[in-house]
Amino acid sequence: FGGESFELDARLSFKKDGEGNISLVPHFIRKEQKLDEYKEHKFSDNDRKNLRETGNLGRVVDIVDRETGEIIPSYISIDRKTNEITDIPASRVRIPERIGKTEITKQERDMLRAGLPVRDKLIERNDGRKFVTTLQVNVEQRGVEFVPGTGKSPRTAQTQETKGDTSKSQAQGGENAAQTKKEQRRNTWTNEDGSIRPISKWSGVSFTDQQKADYVAGKAVKLENVTDKQGFHATMYIKFNPEKGRPYRYDTNPDNAQQVAPSNESRT
Structure with missing residues (x-):
């Protein structure tokens, strides 16, 4: 600029145009995330919360192609290196039936297709190593990722769950305890997806x-x-x-x- 050169950090990607030509596209690193609107889709408070906490929107949204007018159901994520908002058509994402030696149940696959997180999933790799993590569709991965910051050993996960239950029972009383009991009771009657849980x-x-x-x-x-x-x-x-x-x-x-x-x- 003006005969001077500047160094800027950026991520590079390849882009193909309508004629099949490939060009190099820089994605400059942004200091802050801009979470007001993306491709005419306005984010709700909950959307912004999800993007900040996990980097993923947590649901499928309809994005309109500006050139063709086509409505495309898509996943939205934040590029964790550049803070740039990115998207990928849901049709281009494959939800696996198995990760390593661990089966992904139909209910979990349905949750992932909807963009929802599958929390505290015990994963066993092919080498036998086990860990607990949160699964969710991510744009950069073009599929299901282990959400960063959620991985822990099975023993640690069990210990944290036990400590959490103990702390809640000690700290909550009166109205809060009643509310917790109400929510726990509600969860005993329904599955994670909200469907009715069978009783015998x-x-x-x-x-x-x-x-x-x-x-x-x-x-x-x-x-x-x-x-x-x-x-x-x-x-x-x-x-x-x-x-x-x-x-x-x-x-x-x-x-x-x-x-x-x-x-x-x-x-x-």
Whole structure:
């Protein structure tokens, strides 16, 4: 510039144009991350939080190609070396069924496809080495990465989990303890993806296979000869309440839109 030369740190990449010509593109290192908008997509507060903490947006967004107008579902990440925001079409990312010797379950693959993190995943490499980490799709990796800063040994992970549970139980009381218990109870009734977790019995009465299927499908399950608090045999209906995040007891069939009666009983 003006006959003077300056040294700038940058990352270089190759770019192919429409005619097949390849050019070298510099990506200069930015001091700060600009997280207001990217390709006309405005980031929410939660988006910015995810990008700062993990470097990944944590969800799939629709990006409009400025030249063709095509809407492209894409992942967004921050280049950790340059602080530049980057993206990749979701169609170009492969979600593996296995990493090393560790199977990635269907539920975990679905989470990864949605851009969500799979936390505290125990990974065993082909050489037998094991560690716990967070998995997530990253643009630079063009696939699933081990999120930096989340790796730890299985023993360390177990110790931290135990210490964390102990600290919470000691530090929280009253309203906070009640809230924690409520959330833990909610988690016992649902899977990580929010789907209804199967149960096999209620108040000592076992479910048939059909009743198990109906419950998971969100339908009411009729139970007969259930012993109530007074020791009498009664008929009741059990159905998962999505608003409360747990099963509720009903005196009449809730699928017929009749009166609701919440239950204080526990699953066995």
